[in-house]
Amino acid sequence: MSTTNDAMPVPRSSMKRLPMMDLWWLPRALVLGLLAFVIFGPLTNLVLWTVAERWYFPNALPMSYGFSFWARVFSPRGNAMEALGNSVLVAMLTVILALALAIPAGFALARLKLPFRGLILLAFLLPQAFPNLPVYVNIARVFYQLGLNGTILGVVLVHMTHGLVFSVWIATAAFSAVDIELEQAARSVGASAIRTFRDITLPLAMPGLMASAIFVFLESLDEFTGSYFVGAPDINMLPLLLYTASGGGNYQIASITALVLLVPSIGFMLVVERFLKSDVLSKVGH
């Protein structure tokens, strides 16, 4: 799992160069080609929409191409820049808050004696274990009374609660994957518990913690339901903009917004295994 394949050629063109030693290359190439179409077909369609000036049925491809919709989305008066700014701000605040809570909790769950450890770990799964929608609806009701509805803080609080699922579980797994003998060795040569944590445990768990930070960031960036009930219409965010544009039949603006949301996600996908090694993954849920 640890070696990724950066120099991998584009799959569809590389199929011709598959070894033809046995007859199995044909079904293999067919299945891979089909999979490539299933995965990249929809993405291609999205990219086409971002540069389509006019595209009506039954034309298979856009009738004219251009970037006028890009100019419209990113114009200073357009609300995409405001939405982007709000989305990034909320995501960063969510990461800071979630990790500040998850690192101590994850360490305690992985290393310290804790009564009801299994139940506590399960409690952090709650936001993932129950449908969120009824919860968001009722949070929005309470936040409205508290004046938190339609504020950045309100949205951050909602995102953070859900972010704790990933951050606590991955932090616990990351701390569990650290070899306990290294800690014991440090302690036996006289290092204090805090020093051992700072110099041994934390650096070794760092890749897993980074992964959980990126998870929380992306979760927040992409979150729709909570922002829809707690943030809208006062706080404009990218997913809300995408939804409104798509609902209004403006596929170009919706697709451009979708592309902006895609870039950080795809970037993370390409590097995720550097952070999230299989030794940490196999500890998730244990």
Place this chain on the structure above:
Amino acid sequence: MSHRPLSLLLVAPALAVILLLFVVPLVASVVGAFEVGDGFGFGNFVKATELYTQDAIFTVVIVSLSTVLIGLFSIAIAGYLTLGENPRTVAILRWLYRWPMFIPFIVTGQVLRTFLAKNGLFNNVLISLGILTPVQAESFLDWRGIVIAFVWKQTPFVTLLLAGAMASLDRSTIEAARNLGASRLRILFEIVVPQVATTLLVGLILSFVTMMSVLSVPLMINAQSPTMLTTDIAFRINAYGDYGVANALGLVSLLITSVVAWIYLRHGVRKSL
């Protein structure tokens, strides 16, 4: 290292957040489901049953079907990644399968909304391959669109978990079975999958619940009746401010997931409790 007060202190803030911002609103939604006027009763459920029984069934069928498909595809992909003997195919597959994983649901909705539409790339490719005529082209933006969106988005997630668990398995039993002449398919289902069953179950349950909560996909792909309960809940709030029926529908979806959570508790977490 075993100071109980300290360990509780470290966990308490995070636990408090979950309690205040998740458990309390969750309880409020359950209580709210029974609030009728000034008192309590089953009025909301009567109304919900009258209006949305079909949608509840629709939701269960769609999410269950998606879960089964996600399970099958992820076993197939993770299994090939673990047992595949053609290194180049394994490498391409590993590079390929993960793409949809981090694509947000809302973007998945938009992407597939354009792809599966009557004029989408899917129909256009079938037409240009001569499989369909333009007259036969139809929109897939109904229940099929929702299932495709869920499977497209969630399969890589379960596959990643599964492939990780398979990679850390002891290879010697696999090699031994291989030397004895067992087929790879047999090794996959008799040796590999049973050992990673817990991981598979966790991944599928997380996906099930995620699909039960996602509002954006049904909203963007198929908001007409019959639709999913999530869309109905949002509609009750936005159109009528009707928290009673919305909470009743919320409780129905909670009950559906509780069945799944119960399976998880029985099989998944028992070891670590």
